[in-house]
Amino acid sequence: MIRLGKGSKAVVALLEAGGNRETDMRTASLSRKTRETDIAVEVTLDGSGKSEISTGVGFFDHMLDQIARHSLIDLKIQASGDLHIDFHHTVEDVGIALGQAIRQALGDLKGITRYADVHLPMDETLTRVALDISGRAFLVFRTEFHTPKIGEFDTQLVREFFQAFAMNAGITLHVETLYGVNDHHISESCFKGLARALRIAIAIDERQSGRVPSTKGTLTG
Numbered sequence: 200m201i202r203l204g205k206g207s208k209a210v211v212a213l214l215e216a217g218g219n220r221e222t223d224m225r226t227a228s229l230s231r232k233t234r235e236t237d238i239a240v241e242v243t244l245d246g247s248g249k250s251e252i253s254t255g256v257g258f259f260d261h262m263l264d265q266i267a268r269h270s271l272i273d274l275k276i277q278a279s280g281d282l283h284i285d286f287h288h289t290v291e292d293v294g295i296a297l298g299q300a301i302r303q304a305l306g307d308l309k310g311i312t313r314y315a316d317v318h319l320p321m322d323e324t325l326t327r328v329a330l331d332i333s334g335r336a337f338l339v340f341r342t343e344f345h346t347p348k349i350g351e352f353d354t355q356l357v358r359e360f361f362q363a364f365a366m367n368a369g370i371t372l373h374v375e376t377l378y379g380v381n382d383h384h385i386s387e388s389c390f391k392g393l394a395r396a397l398r399i400a401i402a403i404d405e406r407q408s409g410r411v412p413s414t415k416g417t418l419t420g
């Protein structure tokens with residue numbers, strides 16, 4: 200396994216040289232510390248969905264586990280934040296750090312599938328997630344909750360996470376819950392939908408033959 204700090208130029212070079220994709224992992228690790236939070240993130244894009252998540256917020260850990268499990272990205276997230284105030288800083292800053300780590304691991308975006316969309320059902324709820332790994336950060340979030348809290352967790356923070364993630368990953372991300380009754384299901388369908396769409400969009404498309412999937416020739420500037 201090759202460990203890459205910034206970007207995945209070495210992987211692309213290997214791909215172009217006919218390297219073995221099974222052993223050339225796209226990975227990144229970073230840490231981010233402010234007066235509000237202290238966060239360490241490790242991602243392995245071509246993983247098996249293993250996760251080690253500890254944010255101090257049980258429901259949020261459960262949602263981040265869904266990202267790993269259903270994107271097949273291996274994810275380690277260790278966060279300690281000012282939870283005595285509320286969960287806002289921790290949720291937002293994990294979104295920032297995870298977005299940055301995934302962007303870093305994707306590198307110059309050569310050979311990726313780029314676009315994906317899924318409809319993610321969870322019992323009575325149906326959420327649509329469409330995304331473009333474009334280098335252009337944009338969020339459309341059309342999901343409404345029926346109650347202010349899921350347990351201790353503020354339902355407003357779901358949007359905050361998606362906003363922070365999209366802005367820092369450089370992804371155009373559209374999330375829309377078409378219908379749903381239970382807020383736990385609604386939230387979980389958004390996270391699982393993101394995971395399933397990421398799984399498709401980050402995958403190496405053999406027919407791209409290592410090219411950046413854009414007529415501009417670049418997605419990073």
Ligand SMILES: [Mn+2]
Binds near residue numbers: 261383387
């Ligand atoms: Mn659940």
